[in-house]
Amino acid sequence: MSTILDKILATKRSEVAARRAAPATHGEPSPPRGFKAALDAKVAAGGYGLIAEIKKASPSKGLIRSDFDPPAHARAYQAGGAACLSVLTDQEYFQGHEDYLIAARAACELPVIRKDFMVDPWQVEESRGIGADAILIIVAALDDGQMAEIEAAAIDRNMDVLVEVHDADELERALRLESRLIGVNNRNLKTFEVDLKKTYELVRHAPKDCTFVAESGLTSRADLDAMAEHDIRCFLIGESLMRQADVEAATRALVG
Numbered sequence: 141m142s143t144i145l146d147k148i149l150a151t152k153r154s155e156v157a158a159r160r161a162a163p164a165t166h167g168e169p170s171p172p173r174g175f176k177a178a179l180d181a182k183v184a185a186g187g188y189g190l191i192a193e194i195k196k197a198s199p200s201k202g203l204i205r206s207d208f209d210p211p212a213h214a215r216a217y218q219a220g221g222a223a224c225l226s227v228l229t230d231q232e233y234f235q236g237h238e239d240y241l242i243a244a245r246a247a248c249e250l251p252v253i254r255k256d257f258m259v260d261p262w263q264v265e266e267s268r269g270i271g272a273d274a275i276l277i278i279v280a281a282l283d284d285g286q287m288a289e290i291e292a293a294a295i296d297r298n299m300d301v302l303v304e305v306h307d308a309d310e311l312e313r314a315l316r317l318e319s320r321l322i323g324v325n326n327r328n329l330k331t332f333e334v335d336l337k338k339t340y341e342l343v344r345h346a347p348k349d350c351t352f353v354a355e356s357g358l359t360s361r362a363d364l365d366a367m368a369e370h371d372i373r374c375f376l377i378g379e380s381l382m383r384q385a386d387v388e389a390a391t392r393a394l395v396g
């Protein structure tokens with residue numbers, strides 16, 4: 141049975157083929173802002189490293205935010221104490237766009253990850269072209285050779301890579317890469333169920349030289365404090381922040 145990830149990847153492959161044939165042009169972006177370094181600095185200072193996500197809609201929840209304003213969200217996240225931004229650029233399933241990343245990055249000083257589905261190293265060049273400081277590799281979406289090629293393209297451009305895993309086998313594959321920034325996605329991409337225990341259980345067996353990011357389904361300071369008891373101090377949060385009337389205050393309540 142095909143999963144939502146299979147569907148997204150099939151769409152992405154044909155989309156990338158079309159984009160490669162007629163690439164968009166953008167001005168020269170400013171040099172990469174250190175994404176992992178920003179997370180590590182927050183943790184070294186005794187805080188939490190928050191990647192605050194700009195997410196208009198999702199396959200699991202549909203439209204999340206109707207008054208969607210990426211530069212305003214970026215400023216609010218920065219003022220509230222986020223370390224980094226994540227901007228969804230996939231159009232078909234998340235109502236995202238590259239222009240949202242360009243506008244959000246220009247509105248703040250935070251490093252930005254392009255949250256999209258990488259299937260081709262060419263997308264790394266495209267991501268840097270729109271200013272992304274980091275990209276996402278989803279282990280479930282790629283074989284080892286593809287992951288290494290995409291990671292190499294990012295390293296060549298001084299970009300960071302967040303390597304996303306869902307289970308122990310994927311973690312083992314992720315650790316063959318150079319990146320030491322690992323995201324554990326608590327959302328099951330077949331059922332959309334979220335299980336926060338997944339992060340604790342996986343990280344228990346992982347090497348200590350990695351920065352781990354708990355992703356998906358986090359909604360409260362209590363969730364973050366519970367993760368911190370298991371030595372996880374970095375988080376990727378989208379929906380719960382995007383639903384807030386006062387995004388800056390909500391961000392501060394999480395990590396202030």
Ligand SMILES: O=C(O)c1ccccc1NCC(=O)[C@H](O)[C@H](O)COP(=O)(O)O
Nearest residue numbers: 198199200355356357358376377378379
């Ligand atoms: O969010 C989804 O429904 C989703 C479905 C299929 C693939 C990926 C999906 N989300 C991408 C993400 O990684 C999340 O946006 C991110 O972890 C933030 O999660 P949340 O705080 O639950 O919005």
